[in-house]
Amino acid sequence: MRVLVLGGTGEGHALARALVEAGKFHVVSSLAGRTKSPRLPPGELRLGGFGGAEGLARYLSTSRIDALVDATHPFAATMGRHAAEAARAQGVPLLRLERPPWRAVAGDNWREVEDWEEAVAVLRASARRVFLAIGRQELAAFAPLAQVWFLIRAVERPDPMPPFAQAEVLLARGPFALEDERRLLVSHRIDTVVCKNSGGSAAEAKLTAARELGLGVVMRRRPVRPSLPTVSSTEEALAWLAALGSA
Numbered sequence: 148m149r150v151l152v153l154g155g156t157g158e159g160h161a162l163a164r165a166l167v168e169a170g171k172f173h174v175v176s177s178l179a180g181r182t183k184s185p186r187l188p189p190g191e192l193r194l195g196g197f198g199g200a201e202g203l204a205r206y207l208s209t210s211r212i213d214a215l216v217d218a219t220h221p222f223a224a225t226m227g228r229h230a231a232e233a234a235r236a237q238g239v240p241l242l243r244l245e246r247p248p249w250r251a252v253a254g255d256n257w258r259e260v261e262d263w264e265e266a267v268a269v270l271r272a273s274a275r276r277v278f279l280a281i282g283r284q285e286l287a288a289f290a291p292l293a294q295v296w297f298l299i300r301a302v303e304r305p306d307p308m309p310p311f312a313q314a315e316v317l318l319a320r321g322p323f324a325l326e327d328e329r330r331l332l333v334s335h336r337i338d339t340v341v342c343k344n345s346g347g348s349a350a351e352a353k354l355t356a357a358r359e360l361g362l363g364v365v366m367r368r369r370p371v372r373p374s375l376p377t378v379s380s381t382e383e384a385l386a387w388l389a390a391l392g393s394a
């Protein structure tokens with residue numbers, strides 16, 4: 148069975164590894180090609196966009212793909228839409244592999260927002276020292292907040308760096324430990340954390356540290372994705388593929 152995994156996530160990487168190890172699948176992982184040194188999954192690899200939903204549909208057909216797994220990040224909404232359209236057009240079974248979102252628990256002080264515009268309005272009203280943990284691609288919306296000091300954490304340096312009045316960039320790749328996150332927030336005197344509701348364990352410690360320290364969290368809600376069969380673990384994805392193979 149030829150399986151295309153749309154990746155760029157820990158989930159996509161783990162599934163590619165499990166499929167290669169299972170020995171019954173030919174797996175092709177697809178990465179967008181945004182990061183300079185991505186973690187490369189085992190199996191076949193392709194890099195870069197397909198050219199929209201039509202391009203992906205063509206790829207499914209010419210590469211004789213039997214099953215598609217969309218394991219892209221919960222905020223990769225365009226790819227999610229294209230995957231659903233292309234799979235429907237070609238009649239290829241599609242599964243979504245997605246980590247569950249984080250949920251606020253007792254002691255959390257979250258403000259959930261739909262977009263960065265709303266996040267900026269919240270910060271303008273209440274924040275002075277902000278930990279911006281949203282990656283490097285969508286920083287520009289925050290640059291006009293001249294009265295706020297930002298600690299920006301990203302895997303790679305923002306290029307171009309938006310014109311922040313007061314900002315420091317910290318380059319780091321998760322997973323992040325609770326003790327380190329606690330130290331980071333305290334030593335930079337952070338009052339508010341801004342992040343996306345990515346879910347998963349690798350980036351969760353900052354939320355625990357924020358709760359312990361009584362800090363505010365501005366949490367961007369996930370975008371809406373097409374409604375699809377969805378699982379949250381490698382094992383469930385393997386079971387879905389195995390059932391497809393024996394059908």
Ligand code: NAP
Nearest residue numbers: 154155177178179196197198199219220222223224225226
């Ligand atoms: P996006 O906005 O949903 O997609 C934009 C375009 O990038 C797509 O239309 C597609 O181009 C291309 N693309 C996206 N994912 C691809 C993949 N796995 N393989 C081939 N092409 C892909 O995506 P994004 O939010 O920029 O995310 C890009 C990648 O980074 C994804 O693989 C995602 O899993 C990963 N990622 C994203 C985030 C996040 O916060 N958004 C966080 C961590 C990792 P064409 O239309 O030309 O096919």
